[in-house]
Amino acid sequence: MSYSAAHPTLLYSTRDFVVTESENLSRMIISAAVVCFRRPKTRGVAVVTNSRNINWHDREEKEKSVRKRLSFTNPSLRGCNSENKGRSRQLQLVIFVLKNPILETISDCVFVSGTMADDDINDADTLPYDESYEFETGEEKSERLKRLRENVNWDIEDERRAFFHQFKDMTSVWWNGHPNLKDIFRREEIDWILSEFVKSDDGKPTGETLVDFVIRTGYRDEPELGADEDFEFWRSHENLVSKAKELMVIPSLSLYDLIEMRPDEAMRLLTHKDYYKFVASREFRELPEEFRKACLPQLCEKMCRNFFWRWALEPFLEFFTHRRLPILCCEQIMKNLTNEDLHTIFDVVHIYENDDNIEDI
Numbered sequence: 001m002s003y004s005a006a007h008p009t010l011l012y013s014t015r016d017f018v019v020t021e022s023e024n025l026s027r028m029i030i031s032a033a034v035v036c037f038r039r040p041k042t043r044g045v046a047v048v049t050n051s052r053n054i055n056w057h058d059r060e061e062k063e064k065s066v067r068k069r070l071s072f073t074n075p076s077l078r079g080c081n082s083e084n085k086g087r088s089r090q091l092q093l094v095i096f097v098l099k100n101p102i103l104e105t106i107s108d109c110v111f112v113s114g115t116m117a118d119d120d121i122n123d124a125d126t127l128p129y130d131e132s133y134e135f136e137t138g139e140e141k142s143e144r145l146k147r148l149r150e151n152v153n154w155d156i157e158d159e160r161r162a163f164f165h166q167f168k169d170m171t172s173v174w175w176n177g178h179p180n181l182k183d184i185f186r187r188e189e190i191d192w193i194l195s196e197f198v199k200s201d202d203g204k205p206t207g208e209t210l211v212d213f214v215i216r217t218g219y220r221d222e223p224e225l226g227a228d229e230d231f232e233f234w235r236s237h238e239n240l241v242s243k244a245k246e247l248m249v250i251p252s253l254s255l256y257d258l259i260e261m262r263p264d265e266a267m268r269l270l271t272h273k274d275y276y277k278f279v280a281s282r283e284f285r286e287l288p289e290e291f292r293k294a295c296l297p298q299l300c301e302k303m304c305r306n307f308f309w310r311w312a313l314e315p316f317l318e319f320f321t322h323r324r325l326p327i328l329c330c331e332q333i334m335k336n337l338t339n340e341d342l343h344t345i346f347d348v349v350h351i352y353e354n355d356d357n358i359e360d361i
Helices: 027-037 059-070 131-135 138-150 157-171 187-200 210-216 227-236 238-246 255-260 263-269 272-279 289-303 305-320 327-334 339-352
Strands: 009-013 017-021 044-048 092-097 107-113 248-250
Touching: 138 157, 157 187, 157 210, 187 210, 238 255, 248 255, 248 272, 255 289, 263 289, 263 305, 272 289, 289 305, 305 327, 305 339
Parallel strands: 017 044
Antiparallel strands: 009 017, 044 107, 092 107
16 A cells, blocks of 8 residues: 555545545644545544554643644533443544654544534634644645645535635745646636635634735636636646646747637737647657647647637627627627637528528527
């Protein structure tokens, strides 16, 4: 079995029980355990590690410290034992501590059993503040954020919420080296994070907020054609991102920037000849075949933009707006349409151009 210091390994999961394992635990591992526990109908969570890492000396004092840092404030936690296990919303917590002195206050084994309603779990139960954020550079925080994001199942609300609290803590001390959030998140994920912040904000002054951080990254909330596809494209070819940033299509534009670019912007910057010269170049032909095949549809989509644009503009003006909108307004609308959408406009008009019911379109 392979281990990762940063990522817990899911050993097995049933409807009632979840077990994760790691050689060296961090607060993120504890968070993963609590997230699993918060799943509906889950009765228990265990995070286990190699017993050689356990320091058995002064365990009682360290357990008290860990209990405090985990911030489990539910009164039923106190005095929980085998005699009152059956009481509703009660927890039994068994903790061991890592041998490493630096990690003295980090749990090495957490076992939670019993039942607890979702209403009994608050933000403090999810994850303690990680002081290590304050000592990381912007680049180190970016790498940590990417790892955290990769381990979140966005379809599971509890995992999303645990990630949100980690991200919020991290951004509160992120002073420089801000990442491009579009390289890490989908647009709808950023929207969810911002809306979650608005819902959780209690109105108290807290200095720099998550929204301030998003603004500092330069993120703009605007529709991006093909953003999800580009995100998946680069995730599938992570090892070639740096190469794509070095490979220039024209002197002022790299292959990476071209693929990330909106089609209407590429239409203004590049000619068909530019595309032809690039794909025929030795530098492009030396790229791995799989990557070249994946790039070609992206390049064709942008190269054909002007063709679809010209074919759809007049039908759009004539039949969909009846020339009631200025051409600039129509172009703003068309900027948010894909080539497939533009082709559909032309097809619809071509099919119905002689139909008496054309006014109904």
